[in-house]
Amino acid sequence: MSARSGGGGRELTVRLKTAKKRTTSQQRWLERQLNDPYVARAKRDGWRSRAAYKLIEIDDKVRLLKPGQRIVDLGAAPGGWLQVAAKRIGLEKGQGKIVGIDLLAIDPVPGVAFIQGDFTAEDAPDRLKELLGGEADVVLSDMAANATGHKQTDHLKIVYLAELAIDFARQVLAPGGHFLCKVLQGGTEGQLLADLKRDFTTVKHIKPQASRADSSELYVLAMGYRGLPAAGSGA
Structure with missing residues (x-):
């Protein structure tokens, strides 16, 4: 070296x-x-990953996380976002609940429930809501597909992951809930963005300074979930 x-x-x-x-x-x-x-800095401050600063920065701007909320973190490993969310909702004081899910195992985060498994499994939404004790107030997703180096392929993979996360959020979010998801620049264009605007009252993109300058990643924030359409509504 x-x-x-x-x-x-x-x-x-x-x-x-x-x-x-x-x-x-x-x-x-x-x-x-x-x-x-x-x-x-993350090592000094006790965060499990540099990604913790992205959520901190976003939350400082939009006040997404509040004491007592029920939070779901998709693709939670290694646990940096779980740590931040736990601190922001007052989990150590007995306020709120957090459930993380990932294919990879993680070291336990105090007070946080964790499922090692696939969030796209048919029973995953019901398992998450059971652990939360009800519907979620916020669904977080910092998931990223393994990069291939081929720009168009990587774009399609991240869009697909975002679509899966959005579909999951619709199933577990309480009306008025919020959704934060990592995408790539241009990753929420077209139908994906239209669907979010249909289902949430406010949709915007955020690129935190903690994202690497040479990275095309940014986050889509959808707030004010309108809820699933009633059966037979034709929506």
């Missing part, structure tokens, strides 16, 4: 020597992690 100096004697940028078993993309990812101030 080597480093570049900024001229004042400080080592500013860490460079890794190329390893034979490491791909170019892995090399770039490792260098980016080592030089990311949010990664170091």
